[in-house]
Amino acid sequence: MSNTDHLTALKDKIQAVEDGSIVAITMPVNIYLQEAEDMARCARIDIAELATINVTEVQIDDLQARIGACREVQSLWVEDQHKANQAEDLWADIQVQANELKSELIHTFRYAYRKDEHLMSAIADIAEGSTNSDTIQDLNDLSVLGKGNTDALTAINFDLTKLDTAADIAVNGADALAVANGSRQRGSDTKVLRDKAYTYLKESVDDIRAAGKFLFRNEPKKLKGYTSKYWKKRNQSVKKESDVESEI
Structure with a gap:
């Protein structure tokens, strides 16, 4: 099955994870996913031994499916973040132009x-x-007000095409802001789903990791397959920093 298929198959279970049960993500998700993949591969090799403590191949298959689902929704979240950033950049450009023109029109109209x-x-x-x-509505209102009262503007040599520009920015700005707001909302929803998928995956990872650490506690080579390289490296780094501080 593809990662998309895994997400489709597990989506209801993932969404059923309660908001209050979502665990904090304390390491990069891409690293966590790769470590989970590596552990699943080790578990398949060690399945005969793991079976002696009631870890089944079905559990390994389920772990693989959870990895696929989490990987898929992580990709969706990254994509949504990218789209949201693009939309926000577009709105930011329009916003500057909109604010400047609004200020100019109000200043001119007041005179x-x-x-x-x-x-x-x-x-x-x-x-x-x-x-x-x-700002979007104001530009449209100013455009309408100005076009309805052009004599006073013409008398001070005001460029009437700016009224059309204001109307255009109002339309384009409304579209850009809607896309930006929609992208942020989709990104927020996808992030919640990603966090739940991570939580759902972690449940399986923790179970199999605990089993591997217990079973292979006296076999260093196999034990490595059930130990997080990320946290091992982080802990070693913290220990070195602590040792240096104690020597000062």
């Missing part, structure tokens, strides 16, 4: 319409908003 109490009140209302959504 051009300074003698019109009604228009000045409308401009004041538009100027109040400061959120991204406000």
Whole structure:
């Protein structure tokens, strides 16, 4: 089965993991997945011995399926993160242009319409908003207001094409912001699924690792297959730092 198939087959069980049961990810997921793959390979080789303490081939197959599912959803999360970053970069570019044009239009309109109490009140209302959504709506409102009252703008030689630009940015900005918000939400949902898949995988990894460490406690070569190289290296590094500090 492919990793996609494994995720499809296990998705309901993964989603059933309670939010409160999600474990913290304390090492890079790609390293964890590779260590799990390596351990599963060792377990298949050692299956006859593991069977003596009730570790079955079905459990090894299940471990492999959980690895595949977690690897697939990790890839989906990375992809969503990439898409979200792209969408946010696009919105960031538009946002700068939008804020600058909004500021320019409000500044210009306040001068051009300074003698019109009604228009000045409308401009004041538009100027109040400061959120991204406000900016998008404000540009459209300013475009409509300006196009409906061009005489005062023409009198001060204002470039009326900027009103069309404001309307265009409002449309493009709304689309970009929607994509960015949607990408962030999808990324958040996928991350939760990834974290649950990791938790579901860790349950199986911990069981088989514990069995291997118990069974091969007196066989260093086989024991290596059930020991995390990542944490062994990290622990050695911490010990060296501690030894250096104690010598100071």
